[in-house]
Amino acid sequence: MAESSNWTHLHAQLHRTLLQRQILPSNQPLLVAVSGGQDSLCLIKLLLDLQSKWGWNLGIAHCDHRWRSDSEASANHVEQLAQNWGISYYLETSSDIPKTEAAARLWRYQALTEIAIAHNYPYIVTGHTASDRAETLLYNLIRGSGADGLSALTWTRPLLDFRLPIADFRLGNSGENPNSQISADFRLENQDENSQSKIQNLKSQIYLVRPLLEITRSQTGQFCQDQKLPIWEDSTNQDLQYTRNRIRSELLPYLETHFNPKAQQALAQTAELLRADVEYLELAASDLRQRAMSPIADNPQVNFQLPVKLNRPILREAPLALQRRAMRQLLQQILPSAPSFESVEKLTSLIVAPNRSQTDPFPGGAIGRVEHPSIILDIKF
Numbered sequence: 545m546a547e548s549s550n551w552t553h554l555h556a557q558l559h560r561t562l563l564q565r566q567i568l569p570s571n572q573p574l575l576v577a578v579s580g581g582q583d584s585l586c587l588i589k590l591l592l593d594l595q596s597k598w599g600w601n602l603g604i605a606h607c608d609h610r611w612r613s614d615s616e617a618s619a620n621h622v623e624q625l626a627q628n629w630g631i632s633y634y635l636e637t638s639s640d641i642p643k644t645e646a647a648a649r650l651w652r653y654q655a656l657t658e659i660a661i662a663h664n665y666p667y668i669v670t671g672h673t674a675s676d677r678a679e680t681l682l683y684n685l686i687r688g689s690g691a692d693g694l695s696a697l698t699w700t701r702p703l704l705d706f707r708l709p710i711a712d713f714r715l716g717n718s719g720e721n722p723n724s725q726i727s728a729d730f731r732l733e734n735q736d737e738n739s740q741s742k743i744q745n746l747k748s749q750i751y752l753v754r755p756l757l758e759i760t761r762s763q764t765g766q767f768c769q770d771q772k773l774p775i776w777e778d779s780t781n782q783d784l785q786y787t788r789n790r791i792r793s794e795l796l797p798y799l800e801t802h803f804n805p806k807a808q809q810a811l812a813q814t815a816e817l818l819r820a821d822v823e824y825l826e827l828a829a830s831d832l833r834q835r836a837m838s839p840i841a842d843n844p845q846v847n848f849q850l851p852v853k854l855n856r857p858i859l860r861e862a863p864l865a866l867q868r869r870a871m872r873q874l875l876q877q878i879l880p881s882a883p884s885f886e887s888v889e890k891l892t893s894l895i896v897a898p899n900r901s902q903t904d905p906f907p908g909g910a911i912g913r914v915e916h917p918s919i920i921l922d923i924k925f
C-alpha cells in the first residue's frame with residue numbers, strides 16, 4: 545500500500561512493533577492518555593495516522609492533578625487538540641491535590657481506569673518511551689532491586705489486580721502498588737452488587753499498553769518538532785528535587801557523554817531481556833509453589849487461605865532463585881502490602897532452618913514456623 549507523504553520512520557517503527565508484538569488489536573476502542581507533553585503527543589499523532597490501517601476508535605483522556613498553576617490551561621489545551629482531531633475527550637480532575645509523585649501516579653491510573661470502565665475502552669495506551677524504561681531501570685537499581693524492578697515497564701499489563709480478592713480475604717489491603725490501590729478503591733466505591741459484578745467482568749478486559757518502549761525521548765521530541773505538534777511544557781519536569789528528573793537531566797546525559805552515547809537504548813534493551821527472564825522464573829516459581837503447598841486438615845483446599853502448609857523437602861530441592869520467588873509469590877497473596885526483601889528472606893530461611901524455628905510476625909500478623917517436615921504460615925500458634 546502506498547503510504548502518505550506524512551509517513552515517517554516512527555510510523556513504520558510503531559506499525560512494525562504492533563504487528564510483531566500484537567499488543568493492540570485492530571478494530572478496538574483505544575483510550576489514549578495524553579498529558580500534553582512530547583511523548584503522549586507523539587503517541588496520539590502516530591495512532592491517529594495509523595488509525596485507518598488498524599480500524600481503531602480513538603479517545604483522549606487527560607488527568608488534571610491540579611499540581612501546577614497552569615494545569616487547567618494544559619487540560620484545555622489537550623481538549624482543544626482532541627476537538628481539532630474530532631475525537632472524544634475525557635477529563636478527570638483530582639479533588640485533592642496529590643502530595644507525592646507516587647500518589648499522583650496512583651490517582652492517575654485510577655482515573656484512567658474509571659474513564660475506561662465508564663466508556664467501554666478495553667485498552668488504555670500511554671506514551672512511556674525507551675528513555676522512561678532506562679530511567680526506571682536506573683531508579684530501581686540505585687534503590688536496590690531484583691530483576692523484576694529493573695524490567696518494570698512492560699509492553700502491556702492488565703490494569704486491575706486479580707490478586708486482591710485473595711489478598712483481601714484474611715488480612716485486608718493497604719494497597720501498596722498501583723494495581724492494589726485501584727482495586728481497593730473500586731471496592732470501596734462500588735458496594736452494590738451490580739457495580740461489583742460489572743467491575744468483575746471488566747477486570748479481564750482493561751489493559752494498559754505502552755507501544756513506544758523502543759522509541760527514545762529525543763525521537764519523540766524531534767517528531768513533535770517535525771509535525772509541528774504544540775507541546776505543553778511541564779515545568780515540574782525541570783524540578784531537580786525529584787529523583788526521576790535528576791536521573792533524566794543529570795545521570796543519563798552523564799552516562800551518555802562519558803560511557804555510552806546509546807546508554808538509553810542499551811539500558812532499555814537490558815530491561816527487555818530481563819523481562820523475559822523474569823517471566824520464565826515467575827512461571828517456574830509458581831510451579832514450585834504449587835507443588836510445595838499441600839492441603840491441611842481444617843483447610844482441605846490448596847489455596848492462599850491461612851493457615852498455609854509448605855513442603856520443605858520439595859522446596860529444598862529447588863535453586864535459591866526459585867525458592868525466593870515462590871516465597872515472595874506466597875507472601876504477595878497473604879500480606880496486606882507488597883512483601884519487603886526482609887520478609888521474603890525471613891520466610892525463605894525457614895526452608896533449611898531447624899525444627900520449631902519461627903519468624904517474628906509479618907506485616908498483618910502472620911507468622912512462619914517449622915513443623916518438620918513443613919513450614920506452617922498462620923496468624924498465631
Ligand SMILES: Nc1ncnc2c1ncn2[C@@H]1O[C@H](COP(=O)(O)OP(=O)(O)OP(=O)(O)O)[C@@H](O)[C@H]1O
Nearest residue numbers: 577578579580581582583584605606607670671672
Ligand atoms: N496528566 C496526565 N494525563 C493523561 N495522561 C498522562 C498524564 N501524565 C502522564 N500521562 C501518561 O503517562 C505517560 C507517562 O507519564 P510520565 O509522567 O512519564 O509522562 P510525562 O513525562 O508527562 O510524558 P509526556 O511527555 O507524555 O508528558 C505519558 O506519556 C502519558 O501517556
